[in-house]
Amino acid sequence: MTISRGPKSGKRPVNERAVRNALGGNRGGGGRGGHDGTGALKGIREGEVVGHQAAKIAEDNIGYRLLARMGWSEGDKIGLEGGIEVPITAIMKKSKLGLGAGRGM
DSSP, X not given: OOOOOOTTSOSSOOOHHHHHHHTTTTSSSSSSTTOOSOGGGTTOOTXXXXXXXXXXXXXXXXXXXXXXXXXXXXXXXXXXXXXXXXXXXXXXXXXSSOTTOOTTO
């Protein structure tokens, strides 16, 4: 990548070091400081159900308070048409394929 000053540029020279740092430099990892974006997720495998063992949110949680202000109370379903009783299941997706895509496509 080449950055140069043109006729509409400011009078200050380009700070090559700042540009290199902003683009990730030569540290690898695609400009993310050498991180591969999966730091906390290393022990989790593709397709694994996550979050099912999480504790209930406390009454001082902002989400809990917002729901309570809208008339919800613990044990009620969330939603107008029947609603949901249990939280939505989260299944880990680490591959770069689109949602619903398989490897054989």
